[in-house]
Amino acid sequence: MLVLAGLLAPVFYWVADHWMQAPFSRYVNRALMVSALLALLPYFIKNWRLLGMGWHRTSRRDLLLGVGISLASVGIVLLMHQLSGSRQWTGQLTLKTALGAAVTALLVSPLEELLFRGAIQRSLIVRLGAFAGWLVTGLFFASVHFIKVPRSFQPDPVTWLSGFHSLGLALAPLGRLETYGSAFFCLLVVGLILGWMAVRTRHLWLSIGLHAGWIVGLKCGSSLSEPTKRASDLIGGSDLLSGGLTLIMLALLGLALWRFYPSQPSAIGD
Numbered sequence: 001m002l003v004l005a006g007l008l009a010p011v012f013y014w015v016a017d018h019w020m021q022a023p024f025s026r027y028v029n030r031a032l033m034v035s036a037l038l039a040l041l042p043y044f045i046k047n048w049r050l051l052g053m054g055w056h057r058t059s060r061r062d063l064l065l066g067v068g069i070s071l072a073s074v075g076i077v078l079l080m081h082q083l084s085g086s087r088q089w090t091g092q093l094t095l096k097t098a099l100g101a102a103v104t105a106l107l108v109s110p111l112e113e114l115l116f117r118g119a120i121q122r123s124l125i126v127r128l129g130a131f132a133g134w135l136v137t138g139l140f141f142a143s144v145h146f147i148k149v150p151r152s153f154q155p156d157p158v159t160w161l162s163g164f165h166s167l168g169l170a171l172a173p174l175g176r177l178e179t180y181g182s183a184f185f186c187l188l189v190v191g192l193i194l195g196w197m198a199v200r201t202r203h204l205w206l207s208i209g210l211h212a213g214w215i216v217g218l219k220c221g222s223s224l225s226e227p228t229k230r231a232s233d234l235i236g237g238s239d240l241l242s243g244g245l246t247l248i249m250l251a252l253l254g255l256a257l258w259r260f261y262p263s264q265p266s267a268i269g270d
Contacts, residue, residue, distance in 0.1 A: 002167055004035040009163030024158060025149035028166045032147070037111060040119055051118035052204035053110075059205040066197070066209020067216075073253050074217030078225060080245045086232070087225040094223070101219035109211035110204075116141050116191070117198040117207055125199075134195050141191030142184050146173045183242035189250040190214065190241075193257060200261035 008031035013024055037044075044051065081087035116137060125133030149170045155162040194207040201207075218240050232243070240246060 002032075002035070004038065005031040006163035006167055007160070008034060009166065010158050010160055013158050013162075023151045024154050024162065025151050025166065028149045028163060028170065031163065032170070033108075033111060033115075036115060040115070043119065044114065051114060051122065052198060052202065053114060053118065054203065056203065058201075059203065062201060062203065062206035063209040066206045066211075067213040068209075069253070069257075070210045070213025071217045073249060074214065074221050074240065077240060077246050077249050078221050080249065081225065081240075084245060085230045086228060086243070086245065088228050090224060090226050092223055093220055097223045098216075098220055101216045104219070105212035105215040109208050109215060113194065113198070113204045113208045113211055117195055118204055121195050121198065130199075134192070134199065137195050138188050138191035141194075142187035143174065145187050146184070147171060148173070181242070182244065182247055183239075186241050186243075186246050186250055189247065189254055193250070193254045196254070196258065196261065 005028070009024070009028040012027040012031055016022075016027070048054065078087070082089065120140065121133060121137035123133075124136050127133065128136060147170050149166040153166055153169055155165065194210060197206045197210060198204055221240050227239070
């Protein structure tokens with residue numbers, strides 16, 4: 001999988017850089033996800049419905065409900081930041097940013113949910129038991145989001161070896177203590193919420209909707225506001241997916257969804 005990611009990253013860069021003009025690190029991160037999905041593609045095709053991707057009578061409702069809940073939660077977080085003085089309104093959202101957020105949500109949310117909740121969580125629940133499988137998947141989901149190539153890494157020129165040079169840098173954050181701050185715990189709660197919804201509905205559509213709405217809300221919210229001098233990891237955090245305010249909001253949302261969807265975790269599709 002890592003070999004494939006190392007080979008794909010330069011290809012993605014050469015194909016898309018003339019119109020995206022994104023840092024090379026972004027292409028490496030996307031190559032890692034694509035290589036993981038390609039490695040599991042035969043398993044996905046064979047177990048499509050079992051993994052929770054089958055369309056049913058409540059799929060559309062779950063998808064829209066998830067988007068609505070997550071967008072509302074981001075709105076509440078923004079309001080909390082405004083009231084605390086940790087962020088200030090800028091209103092600098094552009095159409096390009098909004099469209100980019102929507103496209104990212106459409107691509108990333110179903111792929112990540114299929115990978116993490118459909119394949120990994122289901123397999124871990126079968127092997128480790130309901131609670132342990134759900135928790136370990138949440139921890140893995142949070143950790144993977146820190147496996148990223150630094151944006152400052154920009155090989156010039158990009159060669160076939162550039163992807164392999166970047167992979168060692170991608171794993172470095174996992175060995176640093178500062179990685180496991182409020183952003184890690186926010187992502188952990190997000191992963192647990194998404195995992196719980198997949199378990200309770202026995203499908204991935206509500207989780208996909210939640211994930212998509214968070215992507216759009218966080219990207220647009222980050223353009224509409226910026227941290228102030230009062231922002232800190234304890235109160236606000238440097239971005240919307242970190243800090244005590246976001247963690248509190250996510251914990252309250254998780255508690256509300258847990259009360260609304262009460263049950264013991266079980267494998268999707270059982």
